[in-house]
Every structure is written in structure tokens, then in C-alpha cells.
Amino acid sequence: MQTDDREHLLKFTIPQLLRWRVETSGEKTALREKDFGRWISYSWNQYYDFTRKTALGLYQLGFAEEDKIAIISDNIPEVLYVAIGAQALGGISAGIYQTSLPDEIGQILDYLDVSVVFCNDQEQVDKVVEVRDKIPKVKKVIYEDARGMRDYQSDDWFLYIEDLYKMGAEVHQRSPDLFESIVNDGHPDDTCHLCLTSGTTGLPKGAMLTHRNYINMGLQLTEVDTLAPTDEYLSFLPFAWIGEQMNSFGVAMATGISINFPESVETAMSDLKEIGPHFMFGAPRIYETIRSQIWLKIDESYRFNKFCYNYFMKIGERAATYRMTGQKMPVGLRFKAWLGKQIMFRPLINQIGFLRLRRAYTGGAALGPELFTFYQALGVNLKQIYGQTEIVGIAYMHRDGDVRPDTVGKPLPKTKCRISDEGEILSQSDSVTQGYYKLPDKTEELLEGGWLHSGDAGYIDENGHLVVIDRVSDVMHNKKGEMFSPMFLENRLKFSPYIKEAVIFGDKQDFVAALINVDPIVVGKWAEDQGISFSTFMDLSAKPEVADLIFKEVAKINQNAEKEHFKIHRFAILYKLLDVDDGELTKTGKIRRKFVREKYHDLYEALYDETVSEKQVEAFYQYQDGQTSTVQTKIRFYTMEET
Amino acid sequence: MANLSISDVTLTFGGLHALSSVQMEIHQGMITSVIGPNGAGKTSLLNCISGFYHPTKGEIHYGDHRLTKASPHQVSSFGIARAFQNLELFRGLSVLDNLMLARHQNLRYSLINACLFFGRASRVEAENREHVEAIIDFMELEPYRKQVVGNLSYGIQKRVEVARALTMEPDLLLLDEPMAGMNIEEKEDMVRFIMDIKNEWDISVVLVEHDLGVVMDISDQLYVLDFGEVIGSGGPAEVAANPKVIEAYIGEE
Numbered sequence: 103m104q105t106d107d108r109e110h111l112l113k114f115t116i117p118q119l120l121r122w123r124v125e126t127s128g129e130k131t132a133l134r135e136k137d138f139g140r141w142i143s144y145s146w147n148q149y150y151d152f153t154r155k156t157a158l159g160l161y162q163l164g165f166a167e168e169d170k171i172a173i174i175s176d177n178i179p180e181v182l183y184v185a186i187g188a189q190a191l192g193g194i195s196a197g198i199y200q201t202s203l204p205d206e207i208g209q210i211l212d213y214l215d216v217s218v219v220f221c222n223d224q225e226q227v228d229k230v231v232e233v234r235d236k237i238p239k240v241k242k243v244i245y246e247d248a249r250g251m252r253d254y255q256s257d258d259w260f261l262y263i264e265d266l267y268k269m270g271a272e273v274h275q276r277s278p279d280l281f282e283s284i285v286n287d288g289h290p291d292d293t294c295h296l297c298l299t300s301g302t303t304g305l306p307k308g309a310m311l312t313h314r315n316y317i318n319m320g321l322q323l324t325e326v327d328t329l330a331p332t333d334e335y336l337s338f339l340p341f342a343w344i345g346e347q348m349n350s351f352g353v354a355m356a357t358g359i360s361i362n363f364p365e366s367v368e369t370a371m372s373d374l375k376e377i378g379p380h381f382m383f384g385a386p387r388i389y390e391t392i393r394s395q396i397w398l399k400i401d402e403s404y405r406f407n408k409f410c411y412n413y414f415m416k417i418g419e420r421a422a423t424y425r426m427t428g429q430k431m432p433v434g435l436r437f438k439a440w441l442g443k444q445i446m447f448r449p450l451i452n453q454i455g456f457l458r459l460r461r462a463y464t465g466g467a468a469l470g471p472e473l474f475t476f477y478q479a480l481g482v483n484l485k486q487i488y489g490q491t492e493i494v495g496i497a498y499m500h501r502d503g504d505v506r507p508d509t510v511g512k513p514l515p516k517t518k519c520r521i522s523d524e525g526e527i528l529s530q531s532d533s534v535t536q537g538y539y540k541l542p543d544k545t546e547e548l549l550e551g552g553w554l555h556s557g558d559a560g561y562i563d564e565n566g567h568l569v570v571i572d573r574v575s576d577v578m579h580n581k582k583g584e585m586f587s588p589m590f591l592e593n594r595l596k597f598s599p600y601i602k603e604a605v606i607f608g609d610k611q612d613f614v615a616a617l618i619n620v621d622p623i624v625v626g627k628w629a630e631d632q633g634i635s636f637s638t639f640m641d642l643s644a645k646p647e648v649a650d651l652i653f654k655e656v657a658k659i660n661q662n663a664e665k666e667h668f669k670i671h672r673f674a675i676l677y678k679l680l681d682v683d684d685g686e687l688t689k690t691g692k693i694r695r696k697f698v699r700e701k702y703h704d705l706y707e708a709l710y711d712e713t714v715s716e717k718q719v720e721a722f723y724q725y726q727d728g729q730t731s732t733v734q735t736k737i738r739f740y741t742m743e744e745t
Numbered sequence: 746m747a748n749l750s751i752s753d754v755t756l757t758f759g760g761l762h763a764l765s766s767v768q769m770e771i772h773q774g775m776i777t778s779v780i781g782p783n784g785a786g787k788t789s790l791l792n793c794i795s796g797f798y799h800p801t802k803g804e805i806h807y808g809d810h811r812l813t814k815a816s817p818h819q820v821s822s823f824g825i826a827r828a829f830q831n832l833e834l835f836r837g838l839s840v841l842d843n844l845m846l847a848r849h850q851n852l853r854y855s856l857i858n859a860c861l862f863f864g865r866a867s868r869v870e871a872e873n874r875e876h877v878e879a880i881i882d883f884m885e886l887e888p889y890r891k892q893v894v895g896n897l898s899y900g901i902q903k904r905v906e907v908a909r910a911l912t913m914e915p916d917l918l919l920l921d922e923p924m925a926g927m928n929i930e931e932k933e934d935m936v937r938f939i940m941d942i943k944n945e946w947d948i949s950v951v952l953v954e955h956d957l958g959v960v961m962d963i964s965d966q967l968y969v970l971d972f973g974e975v976i977g978s979g980g981p982a983e984v985a986a987n988p989k990v991i992e993a994y995i996g997e998e
Binding site: 137252368369725 | 874
């Protein structure tokens with residue numbers, strides 16, 4: 103029924119839809135921001151006012167159709183004013199990760215032909231200033247937080263957002279109908295945003311997304327999982343990631359929910375508790391972290407609590423299997439599960455801020471099946487989604503009562519799915535991008551034959567669920583030609599609470615080997631409990647007791663391996679955590695396998711030389727302030743016994 | 746908003762001269778650093794300014810106010826606040842409570858008001874909270890607002906200590922080794938805070954610090970103390986070239 107009501111929204115651009123929201127529910131809260139310790143609300147009316155002021159201010163600066171504005175900012179309402187303001191003028195917004203380094207920012211700004219940059223504070227402005235001579239196309243840098251900007255005030259390359267608002271308000275006063283007519287000129291099939299894809303190699307590509315792409319995604323997602331306009335959402339993912347835009351542009355516009363902005367990146371988790379959102383979306387890492395925290399807290403709790411938790415967790419897990427498959431529970435179990443929910447799990451998830459949460463989505467990478475059961479047992483409806491930046495994030499997802507941890511669910515309404523002869527997942531929908539900015543060859547590859555090529559290998563199982571195996575290009579074969587997916591095996595390892603990160607090798611080799619990062623918090627706590635003293639992460643990783651612990655974990659995983667050649671034969675514990683800044687992980691936390699293999703080449707060699715059981719290595723560190731140091735450390739290699 | 750002048754101040758404990766005939770002029774709107782080896786009398790000097798000690802001889806004036814014989818609470822009412830080297834915070838209270846408490850001078854309502862938390866009391870609390878929140882924002886303490894001070898890392902506690910001094914809305918801020926025991930990143934943050942305190946809030950700063958690199962980078966004016974005497978003063982370059990200072994720091998050749 104909702105379909106008939108909402109289908110007409112597809113004829114709007116995002117700014118037009120914003121205006122429509124103002125006309126239908128102008129006084130309702132659209133945005134909420136925590137500032138100075140208080141939650142400050144903005145209605146749709148105010149949202150529109152700010153957007154108009156921004157748009158007309160940009161207009162005054164000469165920002166026109168097809169011009170690009172880059173946003174390097176923490177999540178604040180101004181991000182939306184600036185993005186949608188630029189879109190209203192027919193311009194195109196683009197998000198850049200706040201963690202990007204100056205050179206990278208320079209390259210992206212140049213590639214995307216950006217003419218205006220929006221930064222939230224001095225930290226980001228300084229990075230742009232550092233590459234100023236390499237970005238002649240950038241005409242203005244707008245900043246939101248004036249703190250520390252005193253030295254820039256004399257330079258008219260910089261503009262304070264309040265001054266932009268003032269300019270916009272003046273233009274509006276002079277010609278009150280101008281903005282409306284500009285907004286009317288927009289067309290839903292115009293590109294409105296360039297979303298950078300987190301390339302595991304090279305510079306990111308900018309996927310050209312249209313107004314219709316976003317709005318369609320919001321509509322189709324909420325077709326399956328409905329949201330009421332009174333629902334709350336907490337915006338804590340990086341804006342440059344499609345996962346945030348699909349909510350702030352797509353879902354929020356399509357449904358009229360309120361978006362809440364945390365006080366700072368560091369306070370996001372405590373702000374989550376205060377807001378108690380109705381749905382959330384996050385990478386697996388977030389859910390893993392929260393679970394680790396719950397485990398630690400329970401572990402530190404007194405005995406009665408622990409007992410209750412363990413007892414009801416077992417009940418909850420049993421109940422969860424029923425709930426996930428949509429089966430009816432036996433009466434006894436249902437009563438016990440209800441009791442557990444009332445006395446244990448509701449108070450527990452209230453501590454995290456999940457009490458009101460109706461659905462939690464995970465995407466971007468695979469999540470261990472046990473994690474689904476864990477959250478479902480707590481009463482958190484955690485579901486897998488699957489999609490790419492090129493299809494606005496979500497194209498497939500689990501339905502309520504049909505959560506199968508090994509699959510990514512079914513396509514959204516009006517999304518077609520096909521598996522190519524090579525086993526690649528292909529999709530078709532209104533949300534598919536028009537292609538990559540200025541990369542016609544790549545675009546042709548991506549959209550060959552009118553289908554979106556995901557680059558992922560997968561198949562559709564007997565229940566009509568899509569199963570994703572790995573990147574087509576990442577699938578490996580051992581010497582005997584047997585296929586395996588490194589990501590799949592890494593996820594197996596990562597499900598152990600003691601293992602934070604793992605890198606699997608074994609392409610064209612006799613066996614599978616792994617480099618493992620222990621989890622500093624969980625293993626640190628474990629070591630403390632065991633009375634093992636340690637100083638740094640490096641020291642902790644080198645402890646023989648820790649190796650024993652990991653050995654047992656790997657043995658357990660090997661026991662459950664589906665196929666003989668999935669078993670991990672040798673492993674070593676790495677002395678440093680894989681890190682985004684060192685280029686070992688992508689911005690979204692995926693492993694750059696090739697890079698890691700090259701960087702730790704001697705470790706890789708030693709893994710495949712069974713005579714080596716110990717090796718002296720030089721660890722090279724680069725600190726945040728640019729200083730470097732090298733440390734000598736010994737690394738041991740462990741061979742699993744054949745079982 | 747005035748200059749702080751210290752003229753001919755001598756402080757003795759029994760036969761020990763902690764300060765002897767110290768002469769300083771601390772100008773408004775500047776970062777003035779006082780450096781010197783251990784036991785040079787830096788903290789004693791701050792204690793004299795803030796009224797914990799009274800000089801045996803000499804005079805201290807802050808604008809029209811005479812600080813020589815003033816008590817600490819009088820000094821603070823003249824617009825001089827101090828952050829201590831050894832944190833003087835309530836370890837069992839939250840960051841927010843510590844800061845609110847530092848504004849007790851501004852909390853003017855009756856006991857009955859306070860008990861009922863009605864009318865004036867709640868209004869005054871709200872006004873003060875607003876002020877405190879501005880400082881929390883400035884010192885980037887949001888993530889720690891409701892955490893108990895005793896549980897925070899040393900670097901953060903130092904930041905709370907400075908924030909506590911700021912809540913008193915001073916015109917002159919005395920910082921006693923705000924960077925002692927910090928790592929590089931924490932130091933960089935603190936330097937930025939100190940610069941912003943001066944530039945954005947127009948508060949003069951007197952900085953007692955060991956880390957010469959930091960001091961040379963951010964000070965407008967320096968005084969070097971050794972055995973209670975001023976052995977050098979001037980701008981960073983001038984002081985760095987002063988042979989007496991080099992001798993006190995590095996020793997004779």
C-alpha cells in the first residue's frame with residue numbers, strides 16, 4: 103500500500119524532495135545535533151532555510167551547474183546543507199574521508215575537478231593548504247569551525263560558513279523567487295554526488311550517483327523494513343562512505359526520519375546510548391567491538407550476573423535459531439526467552455543504546471555466523487546487507503524471520519540479480535550508477551551489457567538467497583588447483599575473540615598459512631588474568647603463552663574446516679596491528695593483501711619454509727608526527743600438527 | 746586586563762633564599778615563560794603571585810591590585826587563575842562536576858533555593874553549565890564529561906586542570922608545568938590549547954615549563970631563574986644566546 107503513496111517521490115531531486123518534506127511536515131524535527139552538551143533540534147523548515155542560504159551563497163560565489171564541491175568533514179548538519187545546497191544549483195557534491203592525507207586529498211580534488219572545498223575545522227583546512235599549489239582549480243575553501251583560523255582570515259581563498267550564509271540571505275532578499283526556480287530546474291537523473299569507491303588498489307574512483315539512485319534505494323529498502331517519520335537515526339559513519347550517504351540522502355529523504363549528529367567522533371558510542379536509534383548500519387567491526395565490550399563487562403561483573411548471563415545466553419541462542427528462520431518456538435522456550443529478555447537482555451542492550459533498535463544492518467564485509475546468533479540472542483535484529491557503492495550501498499538483504507548467516511539475503515524490490523557464466527554477481531536496478539567520473543573504460547567494464555558487475559563471485563542458493571564467496575580476483579588456488587577464498591578463512595579466524603585481524607596466504611602453494619594479529623584488548627585482559635606481564639603490543643604478541651592460546655584457537659578452527667585444504671598449516675603472530683595509515687588496510691578496513699605480502703615478504707617466505715621456526719626481523723615504525731624508528735624483534739612460526 | 750609587575754621580590758625560608766630580588770614585568774596579551782633548572786624558584790614565584798606565599802620583601806602588583814599580602818581567594822577574584830603542577834582536582838568527581846565546582850564563586854543562591862532546585866538555583870546552574878560547556882568544547886573534553894577524573898589518563902587530567910582554571914574566567918592564567926609527563930602528541934595538543942587561550946580568548950598566560958623546545962616556540966617573552974635569581978630575560982632568540990643561561994642549563998665548558 104505504501105508503494106502507491108511513495109512511488110511519486112522518484113520524480114523529485116533530493117532538494118525538491120527536501121522542499122516536499124517542508125511542505126508536508128515543516129515543523130517536524132529533521133536534524134538534531136549535540137553541541138555544548140545539549141541536543142539541538144532543527145526542523146525541516148530550518149533545514150531548508152540553511153540549505154537555501156548555502157545554495158545562494160555558493161551561487162553568489164559563481165558556483166554553477168556541474169561544478170563540484172568536496173566535503174572533508176566530521177558529521178555535522180552543515181555537511182548536508184552544503185551538499186544539498188550545491189545539488190540544488192545542479193552542482194555535484196563529493197565526500198573525502200577525514201583521515202585522508204594531504205597528498206591523497208590533492209589528487210582526489212584534482213581528479214574530481216573540485217572548485218569549492220568544505221572543511222569542518224582547521225585540521226582539514228591545513229591539509230588542503232598543504233597541497234594548495236597543486237590544486238589550482240579550487241577557488242574557495244569554506245570552513246565551519248573558526249577556531250584556530252585567525253591567520254587565514256586575511257586570505258580570501260578561505261570563507262567562513264557564517265559569511266556564506268550572510269551572502270546567501272542577501273541574495274534571497276534581493277530575489278526571493280530565485281532559489282525556487284533553481285530547485286525546479288533540477289532533474290532526478292542528474293548526477294548529484296560523486297562517491298569514492300574504496301579501491302583496494304590505486305586511487306579511488308568516483309562513482310556518479312543521481313538523485314534517483316539515492317531516493318530509489320531509500321524507497322526500496324524501507325519497502326521491506328518500514329520506518330516511521332518519528333524514527334531516529336544516528337549519523338556516525340564517515341560521510342564519504344556510501345553507507346552514510348544512503349541514509350542521509352536516501353533513507354531520511356524517502357521516509358522523513360530524524361538524523362542525529364554526535365558531538366564528536368569519540369563520543370559517538372555514548373551519544374548512541376542517549377539517542378537510542380531505531381535502526382543502524384555499520385561495518386562488522388562495530389558489532390565485533392560492541393560484543394567484545396559486552397564480554398569484558400560481563401567478565402568483570404559479579405558471579406550472580408555472570409550466571410544469569412550465561413544461562414539466558416544459552417536460552418537466547420536457542421530462541422534465536424527459531425526466530426532467524428521464522429519458525430514457531432515451543433511454549434517452554436518461548437517463556438524462558440521472554441524471561442531472559444525482561445530480566446537480562448533488555449537492561450543489557452539498554453546500556454549500549456540498542457533498546458529501541460528494530461533492525462541493525464551489517465555490510466561492507468562478512469560477519470561470523472556466531473555473531474548473528476549472539477546479537478539475535480540478545481534480541482537485536484542484526485541482518486546482513488550486500489551491495490556496492492555503485493548501487494548505493496544496499497541491493498540485497500535479509501528479511502525479518504529469514505536471517506541466514508551464511509547468505510546476504512534476497513534482492514530488494516525492483517532489483518534484478520543474475521550470476522554470470524564466470525560466477526560473478528550481476529545486478530540491475532534504478533540505483534545503479536551512471537559510471538565512473540572521467541573513466542569511460544572502467545565504466546564500460548562495470549556496466550557491460552547493462553548489468554552492474556560487482557567483481558564478487560557468488561551463487562544463489564536453494565532458498566533464493568544470494569551467497570557471496572569473495573572478490574573474483576581474490577579467490578585463490580593451491581598447488582593442486584583446489585579453490586579457496588582467503589577472505590572466508592580470515593573471517594573464520596577473526597571470529598575468535600582473541601584474533602583481531604588475519605591475513606591468509608596460499609596461492610599456488612602447498613598449504614594455507616596465516617599472519618595473525620591478536621586482539622590487544624581481549625588478549626591483554628586474558629594475559630592480565632593469567633598473571634602474564636607485558637609492556638607493548640609487540641611484547642604481548644611475542645609471548646609463548648599467547649602463541650599457545652592462538653594455537654588452540656587455530657586448531658579448533660581447523661577441526662571445523664569443511665575441506666581438507668582449508669586447514670591452516672602454519673601461522674605466525676605479527677608484532678604490529680595492521681593499520682590504515684600504514685597502507686595495510688583500506689579506509690573501510692579491508693586487507694590490502696598484495697601490499698601486506700610485499701611488506702612482510704620475509705615473513706611470507708618463512709611461512710612457506712617449514713625448516714624455519716624463528717626469525718629475527720626489523721620492525722619499522724612511523725609515528726603520527728612523522729618520526730620513525732626500527733625495533734629488532736624475534737618472530738616465531740608455528741606448524742599445526744596433522745589431525 | 747593589566748600588567749603584572751613583580752618588583753624586588755625576595756622570599757626566604759629561614760636562611761634559604763628561594764627568591765632573591767626578582768624583578769619581572771609581565772605584559773598583558775602575551776605568553777610569558779619562566780624557565781630554570783630544578784629548585785630555581787619557579788613554583789615559589791607562582792605561589793607568591795597566587796597568594797599562597799607572601800614575599801618577605803618586595804611588592805607584586807596586578808594593575809591597581811596589590812597582591813603582596815592578598816590571600817589566594819582574593820587573587821582569584823582579581824582575575825588570576827592557576828593550574829597546578831600536581832593536579833588539584835577532586836578525583837572522585839566527574840569532569841563536569843569538577844568544572845562546575847570551580848565556578849562556586851558565581852553560584853549565588855540560598856540554601857533553600859539549592860535544596861528545592863527551583864527558580865534562581867536552577868537558572869543560575871544552567872547559566873554556569875553553559876559557560877562550563879563552552880570550556881569543555883574548547884578543551885575538547887566532550888568524551889570525558891561524565892567520567893570520574895581519577896579514572897582518566899594523566900594527559901587528560903592535565904587538560905581538566907587547565908579547564909578548571911579557565912572556568913574562573915581569568916584575565917591572567919598561571920600554568921605550572923602543564924606539559925610535564927606528557928607524550929609528544931599530548932604536548933602538541935596542549936601547546937595548541939595554550940596558543941588558542943591567548944589568541945581566541947585574549948587571556949595572558951604565565952607558563953612555567955621545563956620543555957625548552959616548547960617554550961622557545963610559543964613564548965613572547967622569557968625569564969630565566971637560577972637559584973632564585975633572574976639571570977636572563979627577553980625574547981626567545983635573545984635568551985637562547987645568553988651565555989649565563991647556557992651555563993645554567995648545560996654547565997661550564
